[in-house]
Amino acid sequence: MSHPTDLSTMTGLEAVRALAAVTDERPSIARLMGITIHAVDSGEVAGSVTPQPDFANALGTVHGGICATLLDAVMGCAVHTMLAPGVGYTTLELKVNYLRTVATDAGPLTATGSVIHAGRTTATAEGRVHDDKGHLVAHATTTCLILS
Template sequence: MSDETTATVDPAQMTGLELLRWMGTQVNDRPSIGRLLGMEMREVNEGSVSFALTPRADFSNPLGTVHGGICATLLDSVMGCAVHTMLPAGVGYTTLELKLNYIRTVPLDGDELTAHGSVIHVGGRTATAEGKVLDKNGKLVAHGTTTCMIFR
């Protein structure tokens, strides 16, 4: 998209699915948690999304492995964005509850993590979703659920 086209895009007029797909096309994306952590959108579909990131030394906990907050942020992002794909234009959301289970430690070896989120239910005021984080070999690293509040 050219700068002229980008300037005419009004995110408030886009459905959640349209907005996330548009954001995935932006080369010079705006500051965000995704940019800070190096998240990359892999798939954005109605009711499901996948993001990936490569751990780096800055993600270390005191034990020398990836801090659990990295997986928590990945899960919060994919589950929330999965809900977002189901929302009409002008409707927002926020995380009300986040429940995570950590299955194994993640080494700081530079191997990519992939997170998948999918919607369980979207109602009038709340939505639920589930997600999982996998290592490069497809082994489960963490999984969780979320409840989101919907602002209509």
């Protein structure tokens, strides 16, 4: 499926589902990092990324920005699922807690994002990243500005 041409006419839930179905032309950051969205429901999104050597920090483990970006993506998409057609959002704040290191040759990291509150002007969400053994690697919260 190619990239949907006009997401502005879709509800946020329809738009995120359409974007998740795209395999050949994912949005730039998803393509760059290899992020895949697996599940989309109203207020809930799950996705994953597989670590690779290019994701290494100076210590040789996966850079924290990889988990932060994955969390920002799933939490933001979860917020997006709650929006009406033509309404957007942007991240105002992202707070990430890192719990363990991840090797660059580890299996997939899976993240879930869930909306806590969706208001007229702001929304909040929480997210968690687990490694392929089910260990919690990081968790986060976000505040998003709703753009009418």
